[in-house]
Amino acid sequence: MMDTVLDVLSWIFLLGGAIFLLVGAIGALRFPDFYTRLHAVSVCDTMGAGLVLVGLMLQGGLSLVTVKLLLMFYFMMFTGPTAVHALAEAAMQSKLKPVVDEREP
Amino acid sequence: MSELLGHFNYWIVIILMMTGFYIVIARPNLIKKIIGLFIFQTSVFILFISMAKIEGGTAPIIEEGISVYSNPLPHVLILTAIVVSLATTALGLALVVRIREAYGTINEDDIHVQDEED
Amino acid sequence: MEHLVDIVLLGLLMITGFAIVRMRSLLAAAMLTSIYSLLSASLFVVLDAVDVALTEAAIGAGISTILLLATVALTTDEEKAPRHTPLLPLVVVIATGAALIYGTLDMPHYGDPAAPIHQYVAPTYLHDTPGVIGVPNVVTSVLASYRGYDTLGEVTVIFTAGVGVMVLLGYRLRRCNITGPGIRNLIVLRVIAKLFFPLILLFALYVLLHGDYGPGGGFQAGVVFATGFILYALAFGLGNAQRLIPRKLLRIMVAVGMLIYAAVGIESMLLGGKFLEYRVLADDPVTGQRLGIMLIELGVGIAVASVVLIIYYAFVSRHCQAPEDM
Numbered sequence: 001m002m003d004t005v006l007d008v009l010s011w012i013f014l015l016g017g018a019i020f021l022l023v024g025a026i027g028a029l030r031f032p033d034f035y036t037r038l039h040a041v042s043v044c045d046t047m048g049a050g051l052v053l054v055g056l057m058l059q060g061g062l063s064l065v066t067v068k069l070l071l072m073f074y075f076m077m078f079t080g081p082t083a084v085h086a087l088a089e090a091a092m093q094s095k096l097k098p099v100v101d102e103r104e105p
Numbered sequence: 106m107s108e109l110l111g112h113f114n115y116w117i118v119i120i121l122m123m124t125g126f127y128i129v130i131a132r133p134n135l136i137k138k139i140i141g142l143f144i145f146q147t148s149v150f151i152l153f154i155s156m157a158k159i160e161g162g163t164a165p166i167i168e169e170g171i172s173v174y175s176n177p178l179p180h181v182l183i184l185t186a187i188v189v190s191l192a193t194t195a196l197g198l199a200l201v202v203r204i205r206e207a208y209g210t211i212n213e214d215d216i217h218v219q220d221e222e223d
Numbered sequence: 224m225e226h227l228v229d230i231v232l233l234g235l236l237m238i239t240g241f242a243i244v245r246m247r248s249l250l251a252a253a254m255l256t257s258i259y260s261l262l263s264a265s266l267f268v269v270l271d272a273v274d275v276a277l278t279e280a281a282i283g284a285g286i287s288t289i290l291l292l293a294t295v296a297l298t299t300d301e302e303k304a305p306r307h308t309p310l311l312p313l314v315v316v317i318a319t320g321a322a323l324i325y326g327t328l329d330m331p332h333y334g335d336p337a338a339p340i341h342q343y344v345a346p347t348y349l350h351d352t353p354g355v356i357g358v359p360n361v362v363t364s365v366l367a368s369y370r371g372y373d374t375l376g377e378v379t380v381i382f383t384a385g386v387g388v389m390v391l392l393g394y395r396l397r398r399c400n401i402t403g404p405g406i407r408n409l410i411v412l413r414v415i416a417k418l419f420f421p422l423i424l425l426f427a428l429y430v431l432l433h434g435d436y437g438p439g440g441g442f443q444a445g446v447v448f449a450t451g452f453i454l455y456a457l458a459f460g461l462g463n464a465q466r467l468i469p470r471k472l473l474r475i476m477v478a479v480g481m482l483i484y485a486a487v488g489i490e491s492m493l494l495g496g497k498f499l500e501y502r503v504l505a506d507d508p509v510t511g512q513r514l515g516i517m518l519i520e521l522g523v524g525i526a527v528a529s530v531v532l533i534i535y536y537a538f539v540s541r542h543c544q545a546p547e548d549m
Binding site: 110111112113114115116117118119120121122123124125126127128130131132133134136137139140143144147150151154155156157158159160161162163164165166167168173174175176177178179180181183184185187188189190191192193194195196198199200201202203205211212214215 | 349
């Protein structure tokens with residue numbers, strides 16, 4: 001019984017992560033300029049990869065694997081946003097202007 | 106069907122290999138040539154590792170209760186080959202940097218033209 | 224299920240390969256090469272080669288990409304269209320590919336346990352490793368013990384590459400004055416780099432020492448170790464990184480790494496064994512094997528880390544030279 005609940009729960013997390021990854025990928029392809037694309041992609045490594053890792057942790061149970069996955073989760077939460085921040089900063093620095101909607105609201 | 110799946114890995118690897126080969130012989134840009142070599146190398150790695158795989162086997166780390174392991178020998182060969190690939194790539198790129206400083210270009214056609222002028 | 228993952232990854236590899244052919248921007252091609260490498264590392268995990276996957280991810284996707292990007296930065300980003308029509312190369316490539324595919328038809332099927340490759344040496348290694356060498360990871364035992372000579376040669380290749388790059392790109396350079404990358408607001412990057420720098424070095428030690436039990440070993444650990452310093456150089460500037468780990472020290476460490484390896488061989492000869500015969504190193508043969516493997520992995524790790532850093536320094540500090548030297 002307990003196993004089934006854990007399985008279902010971990011599948012929900014895994015599928016949720018997959019959906020976020022898919023949304024991020026579609027955003028990266030469809031959004032108009034660099035900054036919005038970056039915004040879409042940043043969803044991938046926080047929510048997408050994060051949920052997948054949580055799903056895998058539920059599969060792993062109380063073991064060394066889960067500890068390693070937790071460490072990965074911790075690293076992802078730091079490195080992803082930092083990389084996106086550095087990219088955006090570098091783009092700003094090289095004078096890449098964001099596309100702005102000029103029309104009156 | 107089994108004939109198709111049985112050699113599928115090898116065929117894709119050969120296509121990848123030829124992609125790298127094409128870049129090396131058809132593109133005049135030296136950095137692109139090194140990228141082509143890199144693709145070729147990596148596809149050779151995949152060929153070797155595909156041969157090492159045994160159906161239903163697992164990674165060759167001895168564990169209680171597991172009897173089928175994939176062949177560790179190609180793994181060792183390729184592990185060291187990857188390190189050698191780093192060495193060749195680094196040396197090739199260093200040469201590219203020097204060629205650029207000497208000729209002002211990394212385009213093979215332009216370099217030939219300059220050599221003929223001398 | 225495994226086949227499905229295999230086919231999807233191979234398909235993605237093919238798409239990436241074709242994209243690299245079509246890409247005119249060298250910067251984009253370099254990044255695609257990194258993706259190609261990462262995809263093949265994932266494929267190696269599916270094909271049970273975990274040690275190889277770790278190496279490919281660290282070297283192919285990591286260090287090689289950094290070197291490619293450094294070269295693109297030193298030369299040019301645009302690729303001119305080729306002068307000749309690619310007809311002849313296309314014919315050559317298709318003919319070669321067809322010949323190779325014809326050659327595969329005689330090969331045993333993928334995953335066939337009865338293939339000749341699985342009959343000869345490998346079963347011996349798999350059978351003897353727990354008793355004779357005493358480490359669970361067969362790849363480590365073959366790499367470091369059964370084929371110790373090969374690995375010594377491999378380290379020599381790396382050593383030669385380091386020397387070659389030094390000769391080509393100049394060793395006696397002025398101290399590099401670059402204080403940091405061209406990003407104004409570095410505070411986030413620097414805090415994270417400071418936080419992760421010790422953790423990366425710790426992870427490198429884990430990979431080195433855990434190589435007997437799981438995927439890992441000297442080569443991977445050396446590269447991860449160097450990556451830590453490269454991150455430091457990216458966030459704090461090359462000048463600061465060189466103050467932290469100067470070139471002179473690296474030059475000595477390369478030699479020390481190789482010497483540790485060779486000295487283990489000499490030591491086993493002095494104790495009455497053959498060159499690199501570890502079982503004479505301790506009273507108990509298995510302990511001797513483990514001790515020998517640990518020592519040579521340490522030597523490999525030191526040598527690889529130093530060479531990677533020397534190559535990185537050589538490429539990046541090429542920017543710092545005065546124009547008249549060029």
